Amino acid sequence: MEIGYFPGCTLKTKATGLDDSVKDTARVLGHELIEIPDWTCCGATFSLAADNVMALAAPVRILANARKVGDKVVTVCAGCYNVLKRANYAVRHDEEKLKKITDFIEAEYVGDVTVLHYLEFLKNEVGFDAIAKLVKRNLGELKVVPYYGCQMLRPHKELMFDDPEAPMMMDELLRAIGCNVLEFPHKVECCGAFLTVCTDPSARAGSAAGSGAAEAGSEAGVEDVARGAVSECSFTILDAAVRRGADMVVLTCPLCQFNLDSAQEEIQKQRSNFKKIPIVYFTQLLALALGLDGSKYALDAKHHYVDPSEVLKAKVTA
């Protein structure tokens, strides 16, 4: 069966392993994910200003384009899922807003596309039991903690994904493909999110105009504070995972992946006894479990700050 697919920009740049593993695993499970026509950036964050209609133009146009493929669209990036689903909710519950946006983007859309996270798609359209039957490799030695982050869970009223305080969907899938899933109370903690790209706007305006080193200095200062906060948030999550004896943290959000992965160098500098732990996408493990060629999905040192390949080699068996 063919189904509309919205990859999002990050899956075409930093998270190609996520993109490839989603498409390939869907194919093994009997579904062809078709990239929806003329997709653009979704906006990356959902605007919290209730009257910011402009920010809804891009996601609603994406949904209108998705309608050309079918009545469902699958996405896997937690950020894109959050934006598309909330935009859909916003226009479904506000006819005037919908009219304003469709007039502006000059496209027909009536809110009739369902936005599905790939996890929801696997659970509801494929079934975890059916997936379990197709498992080709043994992941039983692999101790994993699922990490959900914020974007796919909250606000629950709009996303209706899973229990926002104790989600289990990824736990269930990882169990279905044979992983040793550990209970993980930190699965919905914040990783530091967009603080990782924080810069001093005044310094950036200065450097854009080509001015000197003084602004560059203050920019580094702000960035240091923000990166420090990301390190602290990430440390709480990672340390809990390590102390539970996990081999890796498994997630679905490229921003969480970047934060949790890239922060570890800095954490280790400050806490010499900190043990590094690889961060992988659930679809990468799914690809391995379904017998796909593991070398195709960026599970290596080139695409990770903490290389997951050795532990996978040791613990995933035929």
Added chain:
Amino acid sequence: MAKMKRKEAGRRPSRPAKAARRTKGAAKAKVAARAARRAAPARPARPVRRAQAARPTRPAGAAEALRRAAAATEPAGETAPGKMVEIYVMGKRYEVPEGLTIQKALEYAGMKLLRGCGCRGGFCGACGTVFRKEGDYKLRVALACQTVVEQGMHLAQIPFYPAHKKNYNVDELPPTLEAIVQNYPETMKCLQCNTCRKVCPQDIEVMQYMAAAMRGDVAKAADLSFDCIMCGLCASRCPGETVQYHVGLLCRRLYSRHIAPRAKHLERRLKELAAGKFDKEMAELVRIDLAELKKRYDSRDIEPEDADEPEEDSSGEVND
């Protein structure tokens, strides 16, 4: 900068495959079909311009363009002598003969075009114009040299837009998202509202190439923006203050410098030039007087049969 431009011009044959295909004989029917499709009565000048713009760099296109540019500067309005239309130029009313291009109408009204007028052939992008029709709220855009005046047109010329523009050395930039964001950080303020697409007189998918640029797809951004004539109308209407046309140009430069396969015939020609193949002819041109030089220029053969291009190059296959 000048050096870089020259290098850039030298590499023009190595452009995105789509544009290269357009210039091939086999694609001519497609070009004609496109032109015919666009020959809507509401936009009488478009088919002429599109036909040229579809193949802007090949010698064949250039010759055609010169002929058409010459035709565009001919006095028009002969088909309906005496019939006048009212137009408003920056709010002031003028009566001009029906059938003139906006550019000719401005001149008929007594204006001397020092800026905002370049090639008169729909190539240079200097004569970007915003207009509105009587009784219609919609702002429309056109190239003044390619669009015929209509009764009740309200016109404003946008000869230049002071958009953010960077100097960079394309040799030192990687063909990546980082290069785009470093030079034009405002690119990421794009809201994908598509306003740029609505004002593009070249019908380019501006928002789409910006979307490609925002995910670092330099090749796609270069391809989609290929027909851009740098009029700047996209930037003039952008709520995110992005500079689409300069981002597109950066992507085309990055593409041609770092991604496109090199044109072998060009490298051969450069070697021949360095070896002095045309030194004798060049020395003669320098020696002769101005009158003789003008005479030779006027009688030159634009597409000489003996252009000395090897077979595989003229077929375009080398560049695909």
